[in-house]
Every structure is written in structure tokens, then in C-alpha cells.
Amino acid sequence: QVQLVESGGGLVQAGGSLRLSCAASIYTPDSVCMAWFRQAPGKEREAVATIYRGGISTLYADSVKGRFTLSRDNAKNTVTLQMSKLKPEDAAMYYCAAGPMPCYLSVALYKHWGQGTQVTVSS
Numbered sequence: 001q002v003q004l005v006e007s008g009g010g011l012v013q014a015g016g017s018l019r020l021s022c023a024a025s026i027y028t029p030d031s032v033c034m035a036w037f038r039q040a041p042g043k044e045r046e047a048v049a050t051i052y053r054g055g056i057s058t059l060y061a062d063s064v065k066g067r068f069t070l071s072r073d074n075a076k077n078t079v080t081l082q083m084s085k086l087k088p089e090d091a092a093m094y095y096c097a098a099g100p101m102p103c104y105l106s107v108a109l110y111k112h113w114g115q116g117t118q119v120t121v122s123s
Contacts, residue, residue, distance in 0.1 A: 002031050002112040004096045009117030016121075017084040022096030022114060024077040027053075030111050033103035034072060034079045037110075038092035038119075045095070047105035051079060059105055064090075083119075091121045 003025040012018045024031055035050035049070040051058045058070055069082045079096065094117050099110035 002026060002028060002098050004098060004112055004114035006094065006096045006114045006117040009094060009119045011120045011122065012086055014086060014088055014121055014123050016086055017082070018086060018119060020081040020083065020094055020096075020117060020119070022079045022081075024098055024112075027074070027077050030100050031077075031098035032101050033099045033109070035097045035099070035103070035105070035110060036070065036079075036081045037095045037097055037107060038090075039095070039116075040092040043092075045107055047107070048094070049081065050103045050105055052101075052103045057103060059103065061105060086119075086121045088121045088123045091119055093117070094119050 005023050008020040032053045036048040039045040049060045051070050051072050067085045072079045096114040097110035098112040
């Protein structure tokens with residue numbers, strides 16, 4: 001069973017930056033894809049970005065393209081989401097997720113989830 005632990009959330013002003021990290025307890029074929037999702041109050045969980053273990057293939061939601069960067073360290077079983085130019089609409093609970101191929105931006109594809117880390121953006 002893959003366990004995911006997120007860290008790095010917090011309060012930031014609009015236009016600022018924040019870095020989220022996710023550590024996976026083990027690597028299995030079920031964690032070939034690692035991703036970040038977010039969920040704001042009253043809204044559905046939405047994809048932010050996903051990355052394949054090889055690190056070559058990374059997908060981003062249109063809303064974060066050019067502002068967020070997802071990277072992966074396979075030796076440490078970690079993924080890092082670097083968020084910049086944050087907007088109030090980026091505020092949400094951010095969840096790390098892991099799943100098997102294919103690495104798409106779909107909640108249904110991911111089997112393992114972290115507890116989430118809160119990101120608050122003040123305007």
C-alpha cells in the first residue's frame with residue numbers, strides 16, 4: 001500500500017510562490033504516475049498536474065500552465081509542485097495522488113491519496 005504525505009501548504013499573497021512536496025512510502029507500479037489535485041470548498045476535485053515516473057511526460061491543467069512546475073525525484077519517491085504567480089482562485093486543499101499508467105489528469109485513475117495540504121492565497 002502506497003502512503004502519501006504532503007507538506008508545504010500555507011498562506012501566501014497573490015502573486016507569490018509556494019512549494020508543495022509529496023513523499024511516497026514506496027514505489028510500486030501503482031505509483032508510476034504521481035499527480036496533484038485540488039479542491040476548493042463547494043467545488044469538485046480538479047486536476048492540477050501529473051508526471052510519469054520517467055519524468056519526461058508532464059501534463060498541466062490549463063489554469064496552471066506557465067505558473068506551476070511539477071518535478072519528480074525517483075530516488076526519494078517524491079514529487080514537488082512549484083507554484084508561482086499564485087492567484088486567489090488557486091486557493092484550495094491540495095492533494096497528492098499516485099496511480100498506474102496512463103498518467104492522465106483524471107481523478108478516477110489514481111488509487112492512492114494523501115490527506116491534503118491547505119493553500120490559501122490572499123488578495
